[in-house]
Amino acid sequence: MTEKWHEKKISRRSMLKMTGIGAAGAIIGASGFGGVMKVMSDEPLIKEDNASSINKYDFYNTHQPGIITPVQTHIYFASLTILFKDAKTLQNVLQLWTPMIVSLMNGEEITPSTNGYIPPIDTGEAIGLDARHCTVTVGISASLFNKIPELESKQPKELQDLPHFPKDQLDPAYTGGDICIQACADDPQVAFHAVRNLVRVASGKVEVHWAQAGFNSFPKGGGTPRNLFAFKDGTENPQITDKEDLKRVVWVQPGESKAWLTNGTYLAVRRIQMHLETWDRTAFHEQENTFGRHRDSGAPLGSKREFDQVDITAKDENGELLMPETSHVHLAKKVKARMLRRSYSYASGTMTKTGAHDAGLLFISFQKHPQQFIDIQNSFGRLDKLNEYITHRGSALFACFPGVEKGSYLGEALFK
Numbered sequence: 001m002t003e004k005w006h007e008k009k010i011s012r013r014s015m016l017k018m019t020g021i022g023a024a025g026a027i028i029g030a031s032g033f034g035g036v037m038k039v040m041s042d043e044p045l046i047k048e049d050n051a052s053s054i055n056k057y058d059f060y061n062t063h064q065p066g067i068i069t070p071v072q073t074h075i076y077f078a079s080l081t082i083l084f085k086d087a088k089t090l091q092n093v094l095q096l097w098t099p100m101i102v103s104l105m106n107g108e109e110i111t112p113s114t115n116g117y118i119p120p121i122d123t124g125e126a127i128g129l130d131a132r133h134c135t136v137t138v139g140i141s142a143s144l145f146n147k148i149p150e151l152e153s154k155q156p157k158e159l160q161d162l163p164h165f166p167k168d169q170l171d172p173a174y175t176g177g178d179i180c181i182q183a184c185a186d187d188p189q190v191a192f193h194a195v196r197n198l199v200r201v202a203s204g205k206v207e208v209h210w211a212q213a214g215f216n217s218f219p220k221g222g223g224t225p226r227n228l229f230a231f232k233d234g235t236e237n238p239q240i241t242d243k244e245d246l247k248r249v250v251w252v253q254p255g256e257s258k259a260w261l262t263n264g265t266y267l268a269v270r271r272i273q274m275h276l277e278t279w280d281r282t283a284f285h286e287q288e289n290t291f292g293r294h295r296d297s298g299a300p301l302g303s304k305r306e307f308d309q310v311d312i313t314a315k316d317e318n319g320e321l322l323m324p325e326t327s328h329v330h331l332a333k334k335v336k337a338r339m340l341r342r343s344y345s346y347a348s349g350t351m352t353k354t355g356a357h358d359a360g361l362l363f364i365s366f367q368k369h370p371q372q373f374i375d376i377q378n379s380f381g382r383l384d385k386l387n388e389y390i391t392h393r394g395s396a397l398f399a400c401f402p403g404v405e406k407g408s409y410l411g412e413a414l415f416k
């Protein structure tokens with residue numbers, strides 16, 4: 001029987017090496033990182049979901065949190081570069097992160113500091129806040145497999161960089177990365193705190209390549225949030241209660257990819273600038289024709305209610321299509337591919353060259369195969385009316401591990 005990771009003891013020296021503390025870290029006594037992780041003691045490194053935490057989602061599940069979890073108000077998304085080339089270090093980082101993520105999702109301090117002679121273990125900015133529905137989702141990309149030759153046989157063939165799409169103007173500063181951490185919460189500081197602490201503990205092993213904060217605002221009483229063009233965004237999505245549909249659209253099923261990815265999914269992320277200045281000069285009817293939906297109700301053009309059935313062939317009394325052929329929804333619906341969208345708006349100051357808002361959509365979708373994203377994006381191609389108002393500036397694709405069983409750790413099956 002293979003030894004479980006938590007049954008192995010990582011030596012104090014390798015722990016210090018791994019956390020990048022090195023010689024300076026000698027000051028960090030047994031209550032330092034050793035205290036955080038308890039990896040150097042006999043105590044197994046298992047953190048439990050705390051049922052008495054307030055506003056908390058469970059970590060241990062068949063699937064990772066933050067995918068079919070109801071969308072929170074904030075995201076901090078980070079794409080990391082790995083600074084190592086071996087599978088063992090990746091395994092150690094994932095082992096280190098797993099109990100930390102449980103603590104973060106419990107809304108607990110990672111480990112309360114008791115030693116005044118060392119830096120606090122938890123950076124502390126979430127002290128006194130509850131879990132705020134924090135979720136952390138981790139994925140790995142094709143470039144990670146390129147950097148770790150030992151894992152070559154584990155790379156799913158569909159895990160490749162996304163192709164170049166017509167009209168893409170990708171900025172390398174917002175593109176790619178080896179590992180993603182998607183932290184979502186109903187509080188911006190809780191989401192940021194999660195990423196900050198996960199990156200910090202793996203310092204010397206990973207560094208942030210790019211990161212983006214985002215937000216969603218929900219109407220009183222709930223409902224679909226509006227994007228920065230004021231349209232309800234996220235109406236047409238698989239129902240998170242329809243398990244069979246999620247198996248068809250989102251979750252990798254046994255035999256569909258490499259075994260380690262069963263119950264996992266693919267995360268496509270696009271940092272899409274929305275040209276607010278151009279949009280704000282556009283006539284209201286033209287805005288509605290761009291999406292093919294009414295702005296205020298969110299209903300398909302010609303219908304009354306947001307969740308009315310979309311019929312892209314429906315015509316008005318003059319025989320004209322109600323939803324223009326080049327409208328965003330028409331083109332998305334035309335292809336059979338589907339996805340689960342979980343996007344956030346962002347506003348990050350202004351573009352240095354033009355002074356325009358650097359604002360838009362941190363588009364995130366989950367699908368069991370990257371081709372689903374590719375087919376829909378190709379359907380938009382050069383035709384989508386929305387192209388006039390947006391520019392894709394960043395892009396990455398990650399395979400998100402399946403969920404974790406108590407006693408295991410993120411991505412364990414990758415190392416078997």
Ligand SMILES: C=CC1=C(C)c2cc3[nH]c(cc4nc(cc5[nH]c(cc1n2)c(C)c5CCC(=O)O)C(CCC(=O)O)=C4C)c(C)c3C=C
Nearest residue numbers: 231232233234235236272291329332333361363376377390
């Ligand atoms: C490749 C996938 C998609 C990208 C990229 C994308 C960008 C993008 N979308 C909006 C706003 C809306 N999108 C809407 C619907 C919609 N969009 C996609 C896919 C991508 N969008 C799909 C699959 C759908 C659903 C189509 C359907 O079957 O009905 C809508 C309508 C409301 C809704 O259903 O959410 C809006 C609004 C923006 C602003 C944007 C880039 C900045």
Ligand SMILES: [Fe+2]
Nearest residue numbers: 328329332341
């Ligand atoms: Fe869309």
